[in-house]
Amino acid sequence: MAEKRPVKITETVLRDAHQSLIATRMPTDVMLPIVETMDQVGYHAVECWGGATFDASLRFLKEDPWERLRKLRDGFKNTKLQMLFRGQNILGYSHYSDDVVEYFVQKSLANGIDIIRIFDCLNDLRNLETAVKASNKEGGHAQIALSYTLGDAYTLDYWKETAKKIEDMGANSLCIKDMAGLLTPSKATELVQALKDGTQLPIDLHTHYTSGVASMTYLKAVEAGCDIIDTAISPFALGTSQPATEVMVETFKGTEYDTGLDQKILKKVSDHFKTYREECLANGLLNPKVLGVDIKTLLYQVPGGMLSNMVSQLSEMGAEDKLDEVLQEIPNVRKDFGEPPLVTPSSQIVGTQAVLNVVMGERYKMVNQQAKDLLAGKYGQTVKPFNPEVQKKAIGDEKPITCRPADLLEPSLEKFEKECAQWKQQDEDVLSYALFPQVAKEFFEYREAQQTQVDATVADKENGAYPV
Numbered sequence: 001m002a003e004k005r006p007v008k009i010t011e012t013v014l015r016d017a018h019q020s021l022i023a024t025r026m027p028t029d030v031m032l033p034i035v036e037t038m039d040q041v042g043y044h045a046v047e048c049w050g051g052a053t054f055d056a057s058l059r060f061l062k063e064d065p066w067e068r069l070r071k072l073r074d075g076f077k078n079t080k081l082q083m084l085f086r087g088q089n090i091l092g093y094s095h096y097s098d099d100v101v102e103y104f105v106q107k108s109l110a111n112g113i114d115i116i117r118i119f120d121c122l123n124d125l126r127n128l129e130t131a132v133k134a135s136n137k138e139g140g141h142a143q144i145a146l147s148y149t150l151g152d153a154y155t156l157d158y159w160k161e162t163a164k165k166i167e168d169m170g171a172n173s174l175c176i177k178d179m180a181g182l183l184t185p186s187k188a189t190e191l192v193q194a195l196k197d198g199t200q201l202p203i204d205l206h207t208h209y210t211s212g213v214a215s216m217t218y219l220k221a222v223e224a225g226c227d228i229i230d231t232a233i234s235p236f237a238l239g240t241s242q243p244a245t246e247v248m249v250e251t252f253k254g255t256e257y258d259t260g261l262d263q264k265i266l267k268k269v270s271d272h273f274k275t276y277r278e279e280c281l282a283n284g285l286l287n288p289k290v291l292g293v294d295i296k297t298l299l300y301q302v303p304g305g306m307l308s309n310m311v312s313q314l315s316e317m318g319a320e321d322k323l324d325e326v327l328q329e330i331p332n333v334r335k336d337f338g339e340p341p342l343v344t345p346s347s348q349i350v351g352t353q354a355v356l357n358v359v360m361g362e363r364y365k366m367v368n369q370q371a372k373d374l375l376a377g378k379y380g381q382t383v384k385p386f387n388p389e390v391q392k393k394a395i396g397d398e399k400p401i402t403c404r405p406a407d408l409l410e411p412s413l414e415k416f417e418k419e420c421a422q423w424k425q426q427d428e429d430v431l432s433y434a435l436f437p438q439v440a441k442e443f444f445e446y447r448e449a450q451q452t453q454v455d456a457t458v459a460d461k462e463n464g465a466y467p468v
């Protein structure tokens with residue numbers, strides 16, 4: 001047998017898997033009882049924080065995301081914890097000033113994160129610089145994720161060159177983030193080989209099962225030299241989530257890529273989440289629809305979420321019959337917009353514009369603010385230039401920016417500190433507030449109300465008002 005080169009497994013059940021399958025609604029209480037067992041598995045890392053979990057904790061679960069992180073850190077004594085970080089957008093949806101990005105990175109690491117996976121929707125590496133530097137400074141592991149997409153600009157040379165640049169930037173590893181499940185097995189072989197040519201960094205592959213090819217893609221990628229794959233424990237795997245952990249572990253058993261993970265311990269993890277999955281099916285949180293194979297994503301090269309957005313936009317306009325036209329219009333809009341990857345928020349911008357172009361009967365007759373911002377350079381640089389005519393039509397005489405968008409932002413941490421001072425109970429509160437002011441404020445008020453209630457109960461008990 002060839003020299004052993006065990007493939008490493010990053011488990012996503014505590015972040016991407018439930019974000020993809022149940023709208024990020026898994027509460028901390030469901031996670032904690034299984035943490036000690038998960039800690040014995042020997043995962044390379046557990047992805048458990050960031051992405052949409054921060055917003056969903058505050059907004060829907062009325063949980064403090066920082067407290068969740070500290071509790072997970074307490075339980076995971078041996079396992080690295082990983083988060084997903086949207087570059088200069090942190091965990092929000094617009095660009096933040098560098099001081100906020102730096103402070104967020106610092107506090108994430110201080111509260112227990114080991115690996116920060118950082119990406120940008122345009123793959124504009126300038127939008128990743130501040131976060132990578134901050135992570136380096138604090139001794140964190142900065143993993144840069146490239147948003148995978150198809151198109152004329154995305155040649156193997158493009159990926160290889162970008163991988164080189166990522167290494168030069170000070171990243172500790174590189175991830176291919178295939179959010180739509182577009183990467184097919186044979187393409188994975190080529191891509192991983194190209195990346196390996198471009199960089200010495202460990203390569204992590206992140207894909208989704210959406211189009212049904214993902215576990216074969218992992219097999220091919222690992223055979224081509226991929227070091228780490230992202231999987232989800234089976235009750236929260238497949239469909240729009242990741243390939244199943246147990247299946248990938250079994251696939252490599254006895255080969256040079258043997259993960260060494262114990263199926264008996266994985267079974268305990270699986271049993272725990274199976275119970276929760278049943279609950280989610282019963283209460284409707286898990287829609288069986290998302291569990292099937294959706295081949296449309298391969299046919300049209302658009303992520304599933306983007307497709308369903310466009311369908312609902314069209315039905316609101318009473319133009320459901322125009323879907324085929326819209327799908328044909330997408331590649332045109334994408335070209336005019338500099339051929340960006342289709343991931344939040346660029347997927348929404350391109351999708352909405354394609355809908356408008358078709359429904360209005362004239363291209364770019366109507367352009368929304370997000371699209372104008374994109375064409376004005378406010379999201380960063382696209383891999384190809386914008387169509388100058390379209391740009392002119394959308395932003396008129398406004399002068400587009402070419403610098404890193406955050407260079408135009410004044411420091412803002414102090415302002416946020418002042419605005420949220422009245423609710424502040426921990427340093428981290430200012431970061432929750434900076435990202436989601438309204439949602440954080442509502443959460444802070446809820447938190448205070450809960451505390452007053454608890455105080456009152458304690459006081460009553462001390463007064464003997466309740467039987468013990």
Ligand code: CO
Pocket residue numbers: 016179206207208
């Ligand atoms: Co993902």
